[in-house]
Amino acid sequence: MGYLRLLRQRDVLVLWLSETLSALGDRFFTLALMWTAWARFGAPAMGIVVIVESVPHLLVGAFGRRLLARFVAFRALAAVEAVQVLVVGAMPWLQDSIGLLGVVLVIAAVGTADAITGPSLGALVPEAAPVGQAKEITGLMALTGNATWVLGPGAAACLLAVLPAERLFLLDALTFAVSACAFVWLARRVVVRPAPGRVPDEDASAVGAPRARDVLRRHPRLGAAIGLNIVGEFFAAVATVGIPIWLTTRLHAGASAYGVVITAMGVGAVAGNLLAGHLPTPKRFTRAYCLVWAARGALLVVFAFTQGLGQVVAVTAVAGALSPAAAILLGTEVATLPVPERARLMAADIAGLHTAGMGSMLVIPALVAAAPVLGFVAGGAATVLAGALAWGAIALTGRRQAVAEPDEDRLLVRT
Structure with missing residues (x-):
């Protein structure tokens, strides 16, 4: 089954469109944040942005197995996206008053949400495809990242020609809202296949939150x-x-x-x-x-x-x-x-x-x-x-x- 045939599946199409918009929104957010950090706080702040954004990924990857287990569901991910709508959407009005510490806290919050959403959504993606199509849907989702890596900066540059950088935060918030709606819709349609080989007396926490x-x-x-x-x-x-x-x-x-x-x-x-x-x-x-x-x-x-x-x-x-x-x-x-x-x-x-x-x-x-x-x-x-x-x-x-x-x-x- 090729990518086009796979996209005829409604669940896959909704997931792919929402993730494409989300990936573009991430490019907009990164550009707007870097520009804001440079314009208001200078070059050292740009390095702080990169480091702070990475820390939640390290912490969740090393110690967050139980936290992660709570969000391996589309409905839970919809709630994470909804929170990011509020946080990112408020940035145009908050950036002048919160200072560098406030910007760092926003980055930490968005980075934590990304550290949760990335692996959780990656684990759920194969469930949206027909059985036996894991490679195709994996490639399709990867294509989104490949394409937006090329198109994202160009699209952001075109938008910056007509919009102030702060408005890119609003566009990113809009993509989070679209993702939240898509996840709510998928939660009603996609059934997660049960884990094979489950032992009846096995500790449920070890199955749902494995080390x-x-x-x-x-x-x-x-x-x-x-x-x-x-x-x-x-x-x-x-x-x-x-x-x-x-x-x-x-x-x-x-x-x-x-x-x-x-x-x-x-x-x-x-x-x-x-x-x-x-x-x-x-x-x-x-x-x-x-x-x-x-x-x-x-x-x-x-x-x-x-x-x-x-x-x-x-x-x-x-x-x-x-x-x-x-x-x-x-x-x-x-x-x-x-x-x-x-x-x-x-x-x-x-x-x-x-x-x-x-x-x-x-x-x-x-x-x-x-x-x-x-x-x-x-x-x-x-x-x-x-x-x-x-x-x-x-x-x-x-x-x-x-x-x-x-x-x-x-x-x-x-x-």
């Missing part, structure tokens, strides 16, 4: 894949930081060239999503996922030997295409788990990605600025090595399980 380490212990392949995802995104910052440095110091190009490269990366991401979403699901998730990450690492190494804008555009377009391929593979595999386990793993993954993002910004910019070629080669080689290690670790775990299972069978026969 991340317990889930990872039961699913070591996913644990290795999530670890690879976090390590890979850490080194992916080499491209984020290194591309503008490379263009200016090695190719002596300007901002227009940077715009061309970023556009190529976005177009590649959309094309890669469309391709990955329509290809058959690989029979061996581990091999496919590790190979995609190894290829992303190899492209970082190749980037270190580019000598013209055309070569840079080609490499970044291919790299952009591989990013959604990895996301769709991982999302499809996570969708095979019960909903509570999905939400817990997604929260842990998001927390890890935020940690990797902050850590990479402390280390990688200085390295790439001092030695761009070394930075790209080292980051790419480390990513390839991480892919190989994850593949080896999963293969070793599989062999141990294969050896343990016959032993258990013999023990059962004896008893």
Whole structure:
């Protein structure tokens, strides 16, 4: 089933439209908040915005399993969206009176809501699709992020040409209101499938609010894949930081060239999503996922030997295409788990990605600025090595399980 056929399902269409608007609204909110922080409090405030927004994701991912379990339902998520309508919608009138501390509190509130909504909604998304269509709906939702990543800044720039930055807060509040209505509607129509393998006397709190380490212990392949995802995104910052440095110091190009490269990366991401979403699901998730990450690492190494804008555009377009391929593979595999386990793993993954993002910004910019070629080669080689290690670790775990299972069978026969 392709994306267009999937969108003929009314539940999927409502969810996709609301999430598309929400993703655009998030772009508007980020731009308006950054602009407000810069205009009123200076450059240090922009760094504070980024850090404060990440903290709730870390806390919820590490300690919020019971909190998260309360919101893995569309009706509960509708309430979260409704609160954000009030908070974000009030910003145009509050920003002049609340000061930097007030702005930080607003960011913390919105960041907490996002830390709850992200994994909870991600866990519920496969339930809106027909059985067996987890890969397709995962790809469709990822396409929303890929497309708005390209279109969002341009749309915001067009709006800023005719509207003050403060009005973007109102547009974001409107998208939250649309999402709240959509979630209320979906709560009446989408039935969450029961978790398989439930033991009758099992502690209900452990089922509804599983610990991340317990889930990872039961699913070591996913644990290795999530670890690879976090390590890979850490080194992916080499491209984020290194591309503008490379263009200016090695190719002596300007901002227009940077715009061309970023556009190529976005177009590649959309094309890669469309391709990955329509290809058959690989029979061996581990091999496919590790190979995609190894290829992303190899492209970082190749980037270190580019000598013209055309070569840079080609490499970044291919790299952009591989990013959604990895996301769709991982999302499809996570969708095979019960909903509570999905939400817990997604929260842990998001927390890890935020940690990797902050850590990479402390280390990688200085390295790439001092030695761009070394930075790209080292980051790419480390990513390839991480892919190989994850593949080896999963293969070793599989062999141990294969050896343990016959032993258990013999023990059962004896008893």
